[in-house]
Amino acid sequence: MQLAVNIAVLGSIYALISCGYVLIYRVSRVLSLAHGELMMLGAYGLYATASLFSAHPLVALAAACALGLMVGVAVYFALMWRMTGESVLAAVLATIALGILLRGAMILVFGTQTRHPLDELGWENASHELWGGARISTVGLALLACTALVYLGLFAFLRATRWGIRMRAAGQHALLAAQRGIGLHGVYALAWGLATLTGGLAGMLLAADAGLEGTLYIVGLKAFPAALVGGLDSLLGALAGSLIIAGAEVLLIHYVDPLLADVVPFIVLLAMLIVRPWGLFGTREELDRV
Amino acid sequence: MKKLICTLAVAALPVGAPLGQDAYVLGVSAAMTGPVAGGYAPVVDAMRAYLEHLNGKGGINGKPVKLVVLDDQAQPSRAAANAKQLVNQDKVVMLLNTSLSSTYAPMVAEAKRTGVPLYYAGSVCPKDTFPPADPLQFCSTAFGATLDSQAALAFVKDRAQGPVRIGFAAMAIPVSRGEIDYAEGLSKTLGMTPVDKQITPPPTPDYTPFATKLKEGDPNWVWSWAPWVAQVRMFEALRRLGWEGRYITWAHLNAEQELERIRDGELYVIGTNAMLEDNLPVHAEIRAVAARANLQHPVSYLTEGFVAGMVIEQALKKTAWPPTPAKVQAAMSSLKVDLKGLRGAPLEWTLDNHFRTQQHYRVWRWDPKANRIVRAQDWKSIDVKP
Numbered sequence A: 001m002q003l004a005v006n007i008a009v010l011g012s013i014y015a016l017i018s019c020g021y022v023l024i025y026r027v028s029r030v031l032s033l034a035h036g037e038l039m040m041l042g043a044y045g046l047y048a049t050a051s052l053f054s055a056h057p058l059v060a061l062a063a064a065c066a067l068g069l070m071v072g073v074a075v076y077f078a079l080m081w082r083m084t085g086e087s088v089l090a091a092v093l094a095t096i097a098l099g100i101l102l103r104g105a106m107i108l109v110f111g112t113q114t115r116h117p118l119d120e121l122g123w124e125n126a127s128h129e130l131w132g133g134a135r136i137s138t139v140g141l142a143l144l145a146c147t148a149l150v151y152l153g154l155f156a157f158l159r160a161t162r163w164g165i166r167m168r169a170a171g172q173h174a175l176l177a178a179q180r181g182i183g184l185h186g187v188y189a190l191a192w193g194l195a196t197l198t199g200g201l202a203g204m205l206l207a208a209d210a211g212l213e214g215t216l217y218i219v220g221l222k223a224f225p226a227a228l229v230g231g232l233d234s235l236l237g238a239l240a241g242s243l244i245i246a247g248a249e250v251l252l253i254h255y256v257d258p259l260l261a262d263v264v265p266f267i268v269l270l271a272m273l274i275v276r277p278w279g280l281f282g283t284r285e286e287l288d289r290v
Numbered sequence B: 001m002k003k004l005i006c007t008l009a010v011a012a013l014p015v016g017a018p019l020g021q022d023a024y025v026l027g028v029s030a031a032m033t034g035p036v037a038g039g040y041a042p043v044v045d046a047m048r049a050y051l052e053h054l055n056g057k058g059g060i061n062g063k064p065v066k067l068v069v070l071d072d073q074a075q076p077s078r079a080a081a082n083a084k085q086l087v088n089q090d091k092v093v094m095l096l097n098t099s100l101s102s103t104y105a106p107m108v109a110e111a112k113r114t115g116v117p118l119y120y121a122g123s124v125c126p127k128d129t130f131p132p133a134d135p136l137q138f139c140s141t142a143f144g145a146t147l148d149s150q151a152a153l154a155f156v157k158d159r160a161q162g163p164v165r166i167g168f169a170a171m172a173i174p175v176s177r178g179e180i181d182y183a184e185g186l187s188k189t190l191g192m193t194p195v196d197k198q199i200t201p202p203p204t205p206d207y208t209p210f211a212t213k214l215k216e217g218d219p220n221w222v223w224s225w226a227p228w229v230a231q232v233r234m235f236e237a238l239r240r241l242g243w244e245g246r247y248i249t250w251a252h253l254n255a256e257q258e259l260e261r262i263r264d265g266e267l268y269v270i271g272t273n274a275m276l277e278d279n280l281p282v283h284a285e286i287r288a289v290a291a292r293a294n295l296q297h298p299v300s301y302l303t304e305g306f307v308a309g310m311v312i313e314q315a316l317k318k319t320a321w322p323p324t325p326a327k328v329q330a331a332m333s334s335l336k337v338d339l340k341g342l343r344g345a346p347l348e349w350t351l352d353n354h355f356r357t358q359q360h361y362r363v364w365r366w367d368p369k370a371n372r373i374v375r376a377q378d379w380k381s382i383d384v385k386p
Helices: A002-028 A036-053 A057-078 A088-110 A117-121 A138-160 A160-174 A173-179 A182-212 A218-220 A224-230 A235-255 A258-262 A263-275 B002-012 B041-056 B076-089 B101-114 B146-158 B174-189 B208-216 B226-242 B257-264 B283-291 B303-319 B325-332
Strands: A127-131 A136-137 B024-028 B065-071 B092-100 B117-120 B137-139 B166-171 B193-200 B223-226 B246-251 B265-273 B335-337 B347-349 B359-368 B370-384
Touching: A002 A036, A002 A136, A002 A138, A002 A160, A002 A182, A002 A218, A002 A224, A002 A235, A002 B208, A002 B223, A036 A057, A036 A088, A036 A160, A036 A218, A057 A117, A057 A182, A117 A182, A127 A138, A127 A173, A136 A138, A138 A160, A138 A182, A138 A235, A160 A173, A173 A182, A182 A218, A182 B226, A218 A224, A224 A235, A235 A258, A235 A263, A235 B208, A258 A263, A258 B193, A258 B208, A263 B303, B002 B041, B024 B041, B024 B076, B041 B065, B041 B092, B041 B208, B041 B283, B041 B303, B065 B076, B076 B092, B076 B101, B092 B101, B092 B303, B101 B117, B117 B303, B146 B174, B146 B246, B146 B265, B146 B347, B146 B359, B146 B370, B166 B174, B166 B226, B166 B370, B174 B193, B174 B223, B193 B208, B193 B257, B208 B226, B223 B226, B226 B257, B257 B359, B257 B370, B283 B303, B303 B325, B303 B335
Parallel strands: B024 B065, B024 B092, B092 B117, B117 B137, B166 B193, B166 B223, B223 B246, B246 B265
Antiparallel strands: A127 A136, B265 B359, B335 B347, B359 B370
16 A cells, blocks of 8 residues: 555656646647756745745745746746747757756755755644555645646646647647737747746655755656656646656565666656657657657 | 067966965865755865964964865866866865765876875765875765774664664665665674665655665664765655654764754764764854854854864974975874864874774764753774774
């Protein structure tokens, strides 16, 4: 039972991070390699707002989420919109440069010390007993709840709202969408904003669980195989890919060797690239060679 | 024409003229930024503050000490470039490394090529500093491979009231894995039963899967020797899974602050540096120097850097002016530094031992009743033998 809980929690972490990769790629066909850093920025955002509004943790949390959304939109307008019409490689390189810049800036602003946003908020990461003797932490529960809410919200948003339908249209055929009067820059900016918000949320929860330090962005890269395994342009795929990677990781740690934890996502990814390079739920025509 | 000649003459001047002909110039390659900076930057900042404090009092032998600090972000290629610049351009008489062990090889190569002594201050002491030591390499860093496990397991044996079922936790980096492998073997010779060993990759988003496996072995003690994040997150994951055993781990720079944050009576940290809780007269000095230098790190993080500063002070005092790398090396090869109680005994380097002749360990834990950090064991020494 504990193994199932562990898979669900780790899968939630990967799913929350990988949906950002998918949102940006699905809408604008840009692969954001700064997603890990944006995730870390979201966590530092929570630390900053928690320090500012320590007496009002919910306000701090809401402010950090709003900040994440705004940062994503700002990143699009400050940098990524200039990449429109440029080669895929140019856009990818721009995100790599952005990641390096953000990493340096965060160390300059927040220093090298480990931070604990949960302590700033005055909350405790308690342990809860589930059925079958399994246990889960408060942050683990929050991760499961947030992932469910984010995915349900995104599915509903993309299917039932005007902006969601515009995002899908832009993702399917940008030129036709533009000719139908859809403002592509607005749609792309929203995709960056939502991706940074969900990634930031993952960063906040990870920092709440284990503290916040300069290596957090690497976790963002660990979720990347989950997005690719599921299919880079499918939210459902991101969810499935995350559970597959988390399942393989947890089971191998338990039954084979903990050292495999680091390589198993990439083994699964390689296997998928050989068998089905567009991923479980990805679109076959959408592959680019970079 | 005159203007052109002047311009050419200026351009022909060596770019890397020594920073100060009238100072002891030392060069540091350190992980000041990058993922692991948290464990190294406080050491360098404290060392720099200590030396600036000395300069304010007239320097050493009437000469100031100039510390050139270059950031290597724990990358070997940057460390190689830094070492070359420090030796060839800044003409340093001592190289210092405060970074990951992966940066050692290029710095050792440069030190050997030029005969400049290399001092590890705050980074893991390599085997070359233990007897029989490499003539050019020296180390004052608190932790010492194999000795730490000997001390930790001796404490566990003393403390345990029944059979010891011990688990181990390491990070998937060579130095940590090597130490835990050694500890696993040692535990058997001490009559303990090793039950499981978990090695976590850096970084790991969730330690619970590793802790689940470790808990299944039902250990009553766990020993972890790794970067702090791996040590403490494994402990916290075990506790959230309902594990009630005792956990002993290495006292890194942030141990004192973390004991206070975690407040668990059965989390023990073992180390060789005194804690602020000991309230020694030298701690008042550290506080004053840190305040004057406006250091942003908590004062409890600064002991290691202060120790390095004291070692440098003593080594340079024994180096007659004008300093050369050979003179500094000779001074370092026979050195005794009074650390004013920051460690269990003075630090001593001899011709063939550039680590220390004795290593002294203390153990601390959080006392929930007293609501403060208390000593679980006072200084106990281990001889450092060839």
